[in-house]
Amino acid sequence: MKTSVVILAAGSSSRLGRPKQLIEIQGKTLVQKAVDEVYRSRADSMVVVLGWNPVLIQTGFDSAKVPSVINPNWESGMASSIQAGLHFLLENGEIDQVMIMLCDQPFVDSEYLDQLFEEGLKSEKGIVASFYSNTRGVPALFSKKYFPELLALKGQDGAKKVLLEHRGDVLKIDFPNGAIDLDTEADLRRLMDQLGE
Template identity: 60%
Template sequence: MKTCIILLAAGSSSRLGRPKQLVDFQGKKLIQKAIDEAQKSTADSLVVILGWNPDLIKTGFNSENIPHLINDHWVEGMASSMQSGLRYVMEKENPDQVILMLVDQPFVDSQLLNRLIAEKSKSGKGIVACSYSNTLGVPAIFDQQYFQELLQLKSSEGAKKVILKNRADVFAVDFPLGAGDLDTAEDLIRLENWKT
């Protein structure tokens, strides 16, 4: 089974007031940390989706060696960035499944990504999603049969809509730290405190 990871890093971090992609965590920029974890996983390939101020964000990772693309329509919402990544991998790689991950979930590591891949194979389900804060969400792995549904999402709709709509075909992986994303200054302070 060929697995591609689509790393979404296109947002403007408007609520945080600074680009979350370039926040330092455990000695690395968040975008570089996410790329490193994706590359350490058993997935076959990775593409990074940029949007807001791509030249600035590219300073946070080795853009010469990492496949990335710029979604000019990022401002339309997360669906647009995810779809530009999905179209790209469908054309270039023709994967059997894709993992969607976000740049602002600092606790996602290669072990979790490998677990998503393993559980998908073992469970026979079409989707394996992470469970946190009484909901299901990304990172999540989607079988090829869901690509068209993901391509039909609108503006700010995320992959969660597809996960919840197909609940009977979802295997959930417990990931309480998935709730620790970075949206506000308070989240950043919590992250800083967690490090120390």
């Protein structure tokens, strides 16, 4: 079972006012932390999807060793970034399932990613999704039968649209910390307080 991961890091962080991908948490940028956690997981490959100021964001991770792709249409919404990542992976090898994850969920670690992989294998569901704030979300794992739907998403549609349209084929994994992302300085302050930094 070949598993690849799309790390979404294309946004401009407009609400935060500075690139969240480059925020340092425990000595690492958020984008490098995401990359490191995927490397430590059972995933077979990955790609980082860039958009806004890709040259700057590439300074935040080992871009010489980590595959990345630039989405020129990143401003159109998350759909185009998911598709840029999935197209890259499909063009560079056979994959059976894809994990979609964000670079700004600081509590996503390799153990949690592996939990998603393992629970998916045991359940035989086509989708394994994180459950937090009373909704399904990412990180989420999609079997290849859902690749056409991911590639058909439009505009602001993210992976959640596919999750909601196939509720009966979704295994939900409770992940309360998935609700913690970094859209504002207040979010960042709360996180730093929580981590004692």
